[in-house]
Amino acid sequence: MSEERSKRFRPPEQDLSNDFLAEDEVDEVSEDSPESQRKKSQTFSLGVALFVHAVIFSILAFIVIANFDSEEIEMVVEASPSNTDLVPDKRSFAKKITLEKPAPPSRRAEKTITATNASSIVMPEIKTFSDTPAFGNDFGDGFGIGGFGDGRGGAKFFGTSGGGNRIILVIDTSTSMNKNCGPNGINAIRREIVRTLAALSPNISFNIICFGKDCDGFAPQPVKANAGNIARAKFWMNAYFINKSGGGAFDRTRTSEWGPKGTDNNGIKYTPISPGAIKALAGTSGGSRMDLALIAAFFQKPSSVFLIADGEPGTSINGQKLSNIAIVDLILQAAKGIYSGSRLPKVNCISVKGIGQAILKDIARRFGGNYKAVDPAKV
Numbered sequence: 001m002s003e004e005r006s007k008r009f010r011p012p013e014q015d016l017s018n019d020f021l022a023e024d025e026v027d028e029v030s031e032d033s034p035e036s037q038r039k040k041s042q043t044f045s046l047g048v049a050l051f052v053h054a055v056i057f058s059i060l061a062f063i064v065i066a067n068f069d070s071e072e073i074e075m076v077v078e079a080s081p082s083n084t085d086l087v088p089d090k091r092s093f094a095k096k097i098t099l100e101k102p103a104p105p106s107r108r109a110e111k112t113i114t115a116t117n118a119s120s121i122v123m124p125e126i127k128t129f130s131d132t133p134a135f136g137n138d139f140g141d142g143f144g145i146g147g148f149g150d151g152r153g154g155a156k157f158f159g160t161s162g163g164g165n166r167i168i169l170v171i172d173t174s175t176s177m178n179k180n181c182g183p184n185g186i187n188a189i190r191r192e193i194v195r196t197l198a199a200l201s202p203n204i205s206f207n208i209i210c211f212g213k214d215c216d217g218f219a220p221q222p223v224k225a226n227a228g229n230i231a232r233a234k235f236w237m238n239a240y241f242i243n244k245s246g247g248g249a250f251d252r253t254r255t256s257e258w259g260p261k262g263t264d265n266n267g268i269k270y271t272p273i274s275p276g277a278i279k280a281l282a283g284t285s286g287g288s289r290m291d292l293a294l295i296a297a298f299f300q301k302p303s304s305v306f307l308i309a310d311g312e313p314g315t316s317i318n319g320q321k322l323s324n325i326a327i328v329d330l331i332l333q334a335a336k337g338i339y340s341g342s343r344l345p346k347v348n349c350i351s352v353k354g355i356g357q358a359i360l361k362d363i364a365r366r367f368g369g370n371y372k373a374v375d376p377a378k379v
Contacts, residue, residue, distance in 0.1 A: 153204045157196045157306040158379065160348035160370045164303020165204045166222050169193060170293045172309035172352075173210040173240045175251055180310040180352050185376035186241045186248075189308065192379065194234050196306075200225035207300060208233060209273070210240060211293035212252030213286065217271030221300055236268060280334045286314035291327050294347070294363075295334045302345050305367075310352035312359050324359040332366055350374055 154163035171189070181189065197206055205222035206229075209215050218236055223229045242248035250257040254264050255272040263269050273296045275281045281292060290313050297305050315322045315330075322330070335344050347367035349360035354373040364371040 153201055153303075155196055155200055155204070155206075155304065155306070157348065158192055158308065158350045158372060158374050160306065160350065160372055162304025162306060162346050162348055162369070164345075166300070166302045166304075167200065167204060167206045168222065168297045168300060168302040168305050169196065169206070169208045170290065170297055170305060170307040171208060171210045171237075171240075172212075172288065172290065172307075172311075173252055174212045174288045174310075176288070177310050177352070178241055180355060181241075181376050183247070185352070188376040188379045189241075190234075190237055192376075193237055194230070197225060197230045197233055202226055206233075207297075207302075208237070209293045209297055210237075210253055211289050212256055213289060214253055214255045214275065215273035215289065215293045215296055216253045216255050217273055217296070220271050222302070236270075239264070239266075239268065278334075280330065280337075284315055284317050286316045286321070288313045289315065291315055291331050294331050295338075298335045298338045298345065301339075305345055305347045305369075306350070307347060307360070307363070308350040308352065309356055309360065311356040324362065328359060328362050328366060331363065335367075344368070348372070352376060 153165040153167075154161060155167045156162075157169065171193070178186065193208070200206060202225055204225045206225050207222040208218040218233055238247065239249040239254075242251055249266070250264075254268075254270045255274060258264050260272045260274070262272055273292065275284045275289070275292055278292065278295055280295065284292075288309065288311055290307060290309055294305065294307065312324060313327055315327050339345075344367055346369045347363055348369040349364040349371050351357045351360050351371070351373045353375050357371070357373060361371045363369075
């Protein structure tokens with residue numbers, strides 16, 4: 001009875017192997033749960049991100065190392081007609097790269113000059129002289145209105161200086177110059193003219209106007225200061241001033257001697273200038289016409305004028321002699337009309353031995369120039 005009772009109440013035996021199997025099954029189920037999948041995804045994403053960053057870091061490191069190279073890259077510009085003003089430039093690309101704005105256009109580029117007042121005839125720069133006289137019925141139309149500038153350049157004549165790139169020498173060739181200057185003084189004036197022209201830069205233009213009772217122009221318009229034109233100007237001046245030393249071929253001017261034809265008896269060309277060619281001087285006459293010579297010079301738009309004379313002009317209108325002040329007023333008013341509000345040229349005046357200094361000082365003062373008295377024979 002007791003044995004049967006014990007068999008009846010014995011608890012069932014547990015199968016441990018089934019227990020372990022159950023735990024394994026539980027583990028397998030937990031690994032496939034959503035939480036487990038989320039952790040796996042996060043781990044994989046982190047690994048990919050680290051790998052991508054490592055690759056990017058390696059590329060950036062390579063670029064930085066390359067850019068820290070201290071060598072300079074040289075830019076070579078091949079010269080051509082379109083880039084002759086360019087200069088090869090070296091730019092360092094070390095340490096950093098900068099983005100530069102395009103450089104502004106060069107200031108050396110040529111500017112277009114537009115004339116506001118056009119003449120009926122435009123006289124070009126010339127290397128040889130025309131057979132046709134430059135002046136017609138109206139002096140202004142014959143000369144034309146040339147351009148002028150106040151850039152670098154200028155000239156010196158008997159110790160006075162004038163700037164700009166259009167220079168005109170106005171020379172008194174009246175008969176009194178022979179007496180007051182003497183042979184040595186006349187030769188000194190010729191030498192000073194050649195010295196002044198030879199010192200000009202090749203880009204400067206010049207002309208010479210000689211005056212007595214009328215005027216001669218070396219050329220219709222200023223010509224470039226090259227060797228050929230300077231040599232011609234020297235030869236052209238040799239015929240002026242008859243004196244005891246044998247120099248000179250005529251008295252006063254070629255215009256007085258041969259009139260308006262523009263060629264002397266030796267075939268030398270000149271530009272005839274008479275008082276009737278300028279409307280402002282119509283009806284005037286007299287000797288030593290520096291007023292005529294200056295106004296003729298102004299029509300060529302010089303930047304600087306150098307005048308040498310040994311006295312006062314004898315300008316008269318209808319037989320009535322004008323005072324020095326009236327003559328200078330006439331010159332100034334004509335200049336203002338020709339330059340039309342632009343800056344007037346500088347006029348330097350040189351007096352032979354101080355003769356005629358009153359009017360020469362007045363001209364220099366009104367035109368912003370300098371006055372100087374010289375004895376050419378002692379220069």
